[in-house]
Amino acid sequence: MNDIDQxxxxxxxxxxxxxxxxxxxxxxxxxxxxRSICKQYDVSQSTAMQAYYYLESKFLIESKPKSxxxxxxxxxxxxxxxxxxxxxxxxxxxxxMENLIDKVYRQITNSKTTILSLSVxxxxxxxxxxxxxxxxxxxxxxxxxxxxxxxxxxxxxxxxQIARLSHPIELSLTEDDLIITDxxxxxxxxxxxAIAKPGDTIIVxxxxxxxxxxxxxxxxxxxxxxxxxPQTGIELEAFKRAVETKKISLCLLVSNFSNxxxxxxxxxxxxxxxxxxxxxxxxxxEDDIYGDVYFGLNRPKTCKTYDESGLVLWCNSISKTxxxxxxxxxxxPGKFKDQILKLKKCHSISSPTLSQEVIGSFLxxxxxxxxxxxxxSTLQANSINFxxxxxESFPEDVKINRPEGGFVLWVELDKKINTVDLxxxxxxxxxxxxxxxxxxxQKQFSNCMRLSYGMKWDATVAQSLKTLGMISKGLMxx
Amino acid sequence: MNDIDQxxxxxxxxxxxxxxxxxxxxxxxxxxxxRSICKQYDVSQSTAMQAYYYLESKFLIESKPKSxxxxxxxxxxxxxxxxxxxxxxxxxxxxxMENLIDKVYRQITNSKTTILSLSVxxxxxxxxxxxxxxxxxxxxxxxxxxxxxxxxxxxxxxxxQIARLSHPIELSLTEDDLIITDxxxxxxxxxxxAIAKPGDTIIVxxxxxxxxxxxxxxxxxxxxxxxxxPQTGIELEAFKRAVETKKISLCLLVSNFSNxxxxxxxxxxxxxxxxxxxxxxxxxxEDDIYGDVYFGLNRPKTCKTYDESGLVLWCNSISKTxxxxxxxxxxxPGKFKDQILKLKKCHSISSPTLSQEVIGSFLxxxxxxxxxxxxxSTLQANSINFxxxxxESFPEDVKINRPEGGFVLWVELDKKINTVDLxxxxxxxxxxxxxxxxxxxQKQFSNCMRLSYGMKWDATVAQSLKTLGMISKGLMxx
Numbered sequence: 026m027n028d029i030d031q032x033x034x035x036x037x038x039x040x041x042x043x044x045x046x047x048x049x050x051x052x053x054x055x056x057x058x059x060r061s062i063c064k065q066y067d068v069s070q071s072t073a074m075q076a077y078y079y080l081e082s083k084f085l086i087e088s089k090p091k092s093x094x095x096x097x098x099x100x101x102x103x104x105x106x107x108x109x110x111x112x113x114x115x116x117x118x119x120x121x122m123e124n125l126i127d128k129v130y131r132q133i134t135n136s137k138t139t140i141l142s143l144s145v146x147x148x149x150x151x152x153x154x155x156x157x158x159x160x161x162x163x164x165x166x167x168x169x170x171x172x173x174x175x176x177x178x179x180x181x182x183x184x185x186q187i188a189r190l191s192h193p194i195e196l197s198l199t200e201d202d203l204i205i206t207d208x209x210x211x212x213x214x215x216x217x218x219a220i221a222k223p224g225d226t227i228i229v230x231x232x233x234x235x236x237x238x239x240x241x242x243x244x245x246x247x248x249x250x251x252x253x254x255p256q257t258g259i260e261l262e263a264f265k266r267a268v269e270t271k272k273i274s275l276c277l278l279v280s281n282f283s284n285x286x287x288x289x290x291x292x293x294x295x296x297x298x299x300x301x302x303x304x305x306x307x308x309x310x311e312d313d314i315y316g317d318v319y320f321g322l323n324r325p326k327t328c329k330t331y332d333e334s335g336l337v338l339w340c341n342s343i344s345k346t347x348x349x350x351x352x353x354x355x356x357x358p359g360k361f362k363d364q365i366l367k368l369k370k371c372h373s374i375s376s377p378t379l380s381q382e383v384i385g386s387f388l389x390x391x392x393x394x395x396x397x398x399x400x401x402s403t404l405q406a407n408s409i410n411f412x413x414x415x416x417e418s419f420p421e422d423v424k425i426n427r428p429e430g431g432f433v434l435w436v437e438l439d440k441k442i443n444t445v446d447l448x449x450x451x452x453x454x455x456x457x458x459x460x461x462x463x464x465x466x467q468k469q470f471s472n473c474m475r476l477s478y479g480m481k482w483d484a485t486v487a488q489s490l491k492t493l494g495m496i497s498k499g500l501m502x503x
Numbered sequence: 504m505n506d507i508d509q510x511x512x513x514x515x516x517x518x519x520x521x522x523x524x525x526x527x528x529x530x531x532x533x534x535x536x537x538r539s540i541c542k543q544y545d546v547s548q549s550t551a552m553q554a555y556y557y558l559e560s561k562f563l564i565e566s567k568p569k570s571x572x573x574x575x576x577x578x579x580x581x582x583x584x585x586x587x588x589x590x591x592x593x594x595x596x597x598x599x600m601e602n603l604i605d606k607v608y609r610q611i612t613n614s615k616t617t618i619l620s621l622s623v624x625x626x627x628x629x630x631x632x633x634x635x636x637x638x639x640x641x642x643x644x645x646x647x648x649x650x651x652x653x654x655x656x657x658x659x660x661x662x663x664q665i666a667r668l669s670h671p672i673e674l675s676l677t678e679d680d681l682i683i684t685d686x687x688x689x690x691x692x693x694x695x696x697a698i699a700k701p702g703d704t705i706i707v708x709x710x711x712x713x714x715x716x717x718x719x720x721x722x723x724x725x726x727x728x729x730x731x732x733p734q735t736g737i738e739l740e741a742f743k744r745a746v747e748t749k750k751i752s753l754c755l756l757v758s759n760f761s762n763x764x765x766x767x768x769x770x771x772x773x774x775x776x777x778x779x780x781x782x783x784x785x786x787x788x789e790d791d792i793y794g795d796v797y798f799g800l801n802r803p804k805t806c807k808t809y810d811e812s813g814l815v816l817w818c819n820s821i822s823k824t825x826x827x828x829x830x831x832x833x834x835x836p837g838k839f840k841d842q843i844l845k846l847k848k849c850h851s852i853s854s855p856t857l858s859q860e861v862i863g864s865f866l867x868x869x870x871x872x873x874x875x876x877x878x879x880s881t882l883q884a885n886s887i888n889f890x891x892x893x894x895e896s897f898p899e900d901v902k903i904n905r906p907e908g909g910f911v912l913w914v915e916l917d918k919k920i921n922t923v924d925l926x927x928x929x930x931x932x933x934x935x936x937x938x939x940x941x942x943x944x945q946k947q948f949s950n951c952m953r954l955s956y957g958m959k960w961d962a963t964v965a966q967s968l969k970t971l972g973m974i975s976k977g978l979m980x981x
Binding site for chain 2: 145148151153156157160161164168169170171172173174175207208210211214223236239240243347348349350351352367368370371372373374375376377378379380
């Protein structure tokens with residue numbers, strides 16, 4: 026699907042959305058068949074499907090097997106979205122979280138397990154043959170076949186391509202503004218080390234990716250989790266109050282399609298956030314690792330887009346889109362460039378030469394953008410299948426986020442259900458989920474879980490979600 | 504050359520050494536031709552040459568073009584070895600050192616420059632075609648062609664092979680005792696972070712590889728440089744005094760063929776050092792990155808060999824022997840394993856999957872040991888050529904270490920000569936050296952330099968050394 030097609034599907038979808046919301050067409054009405062959409066708008070079958078996927082993802086329509094698509098819009102029908110989180114205004118304990126994380130990942134050893142607990146793309150979704158070809162080319166074209174050290178700052182071609190791909194989100198970077206790192210967490214770790222001293226307090230979203238909590242703890246930083254909205258991300262008012270009343274060293278946000286909540290800060294929020302950090306001189310580490318996996322028309326912008334002070338350190342990688350095992354990430358560190366370069370030099374000298382060249386070529390030839398279009402379309406379809414399956418199989422009061430990108434559903438169940446119990450029962454049936462308490466240092470989210478849909482949708486996955494729903498219903502009854 | 508040949512050459516060499524030192528054969532006497540050595544001992548030409556190289560490296564014999572080999576032993580004739588270093592008992596300043604290092608490495612941009620300032624193997628010395636083949640095999644054999652995450656601890660095959668190769672130095676490791684890192688500096692950085700807190704004092708050799716000083720500084724550690732002997736390494740008495748009178752958090756040593764001094768701690772010293780650290784409970788980071796590049800009969804042992812307490816963290820990599828650009832290193836962290844694993848997980852999740860598999864297979868097939876034999880023989884020949892060239896061209900009072908392994912000569916010139924001046928004059932003639940003040944935080948070694956012989960010996964290199972000698976003589980006259 027090319028960019029024009031992508032634009033078309035949204036135009037079609039938006040037209041229907043408008044009519045449905047205004048009840049021009051109503052609950053139960055049948056929609057035109059895909060074939061007639063193709064004819065009417067002169068588009069391909071996949072564009073038509075994309076339009077209907079979009080409407081499905083917003084629960085505006087639903088498909089009935091062998092019958093067609095029907096308007097399903099009704100305020101009653103919607104599964105609610107989860108509550109805004111309300112973490113306490115204190116630092117929580119780590120041990121329980123660590124033990125749970127260790128257990129969940131230690132138990133993924135059975136090849137029969139349906140793994141819904143890892144926020145990574147499954148190999149089936151990756152362009153492996155093309156990457157291998159790029160590797161063979163790199164062995165041929167690099168001096169000394171990549172056995173020599175790369176510059177500390179990283180492969181120039183790769184940095185240039187990252188800069189090029191950042192134009193649509195108006196980052197106006199050049200290769201000189203970027204430093205290659207060994208994955209995104211490595212970028213974040215350098216950023217934290219450059220800015221915060223032991224004992225300092227940092228602000229994060231709540232829930233938050235546990236790797237961030239673990240890193241902060243090992244660097245002896247205090248973590249302040251702030252209320253976060255499942256659609257719009259961190260609550261700006263809470264952030265404002267925190268920086269006005271506490272000594273905050275830095276803030277770390279996953280601004281686009283956060284893990285595990287799936288939230289995406291509206292551009293207006295990003296702009297306001299940048300105003301706030303500039304006013305209070307609080308550096309912001311922006312983890313944008315899911316930003317390229319958007320389901321809408323355009324890639325969402327970043328806080329970095331609005332940053333004129335150099336206070337935003339934009340971190341990213343290809344681990345969620347191309348090859349986690351290549352460990353290629355980067356950072357646009359703004360005014361902290363010298364410190365980050367020095368840290369990288371001291372801690373690892375340089376990043377592996379070959380993998381940087383491979384990813385550099387992959388980006389240069391346009392293969393990356395081609396692959397991303399396919400990946401986004403697959404993940405969007407998955408997200409809808411997951412939403413529908415959870416909606417259908419789980420207890421009625423289930424709350425689900427509406428991801429508009431990324432890899433994860435955040436599911437909130439009745440307070441009576443502890444998802445660690447759900448986990449225990451599920452793993453016995455070879456289904457691995459990520460309980461909500463993995464994503465906080467505080468006592469919260471015990472009735473939540475993260476489900477990753479980064480795999481090929483098939484009958485096993487569908488059945489696993491049904492089974493999870495059944496177990497949840499059982500736990501409700503206990 | 505196989506192991507039996509290697510044994511043979513040393514037996515031949517030792518026989519001659521004994522006769523020369525006891526003056527059974529005397530200064531000026533002609534030695535048997537290589538051909539007659541081959542006949543007499545029933546060995547190959549290369550074994551015979553190896554024996555004579557050994558004798559040359561100890562300045563016992565010299566070759567005269569078109570004539571043969573002659574005894575050159577005479578106490579007068581020997582260039583002395585450099586003095587034991589005498590660093591002050593205080594912490595020095597960093598800025599001058601940083602500026603000098605930046606300058607030296609920034610100026611290596613001209614492809615015509617003879618680079619004697621980098622302690623790495625030149626591409627010509629690396630088995631690149633075989634590594635490429637192993638990479639193509641890894642793409643075929645690894646699940647998902649290595650795009651998936653490797654375990655945090657690292658590729659099992661690679662760890663098993665490292666354990667196997669450590670048997671000759673009696674490390675008695677299993678794969679479980681090892682953690683793969685992104686190169687040796689990365690291993691050292693985790694080790695330092697695991698053990699020392701900001702403000703702590705650590706002990707290092709003097710001179711010391713500047714990367715260690717930079718890392719210690721960025722972690723806010725105080726550095727105590729101790730007197731170091733150019734042949735036997737750190738002075739044990741000085742170390743003893745330091746740990747008895749000061750609060751020392753850890754010690755870092757390059758026990759075998761140190762960079763830049765070329766010293767190699769005798770096994771007895773290693774044993775004594777381990778006793779001392781155990782008595783005073785001071786963890787020891789042992790950087791053994793040059794240990795495989797020995798010129799003698801056996802690989803020298805390590806401090807880790809004698810460690811029963813788990814206080815020694817043995818760090819190593821293939822950056823000096825196979826492929827610096829692959830960034831594959833490892834650590835046997837003793838009792839600090841849990842901390843190091845946790846640090847690695849937080850700072851970079853896992854190391855690149857493909858390169859670990861490539862190096863793992865390379866070690867498994869025995870190609871590594873085959874390659875090492877060749878590399879050692881080349882470097883030994885280089886070291887002798889360098890020694891002779893410096894000896895012949897430099898001012899008479901030049902002092903040179905006698906490397907029995909590794910990549911570097913440490914050259915001490917008359918106090919009148921500042922090697923930063925020498926550097927400035929040399930770089931104008933496209934020769935890059937590493938001035939001694941790069942390897943200390945204190946005011947010392949201004950008349951020293953490090954010359955790396957990790958390249959193919961040829962007329963350009965020979966001429967560069969002559970030019971350096973000439974410039975030095977000029978600086979003496981000024």
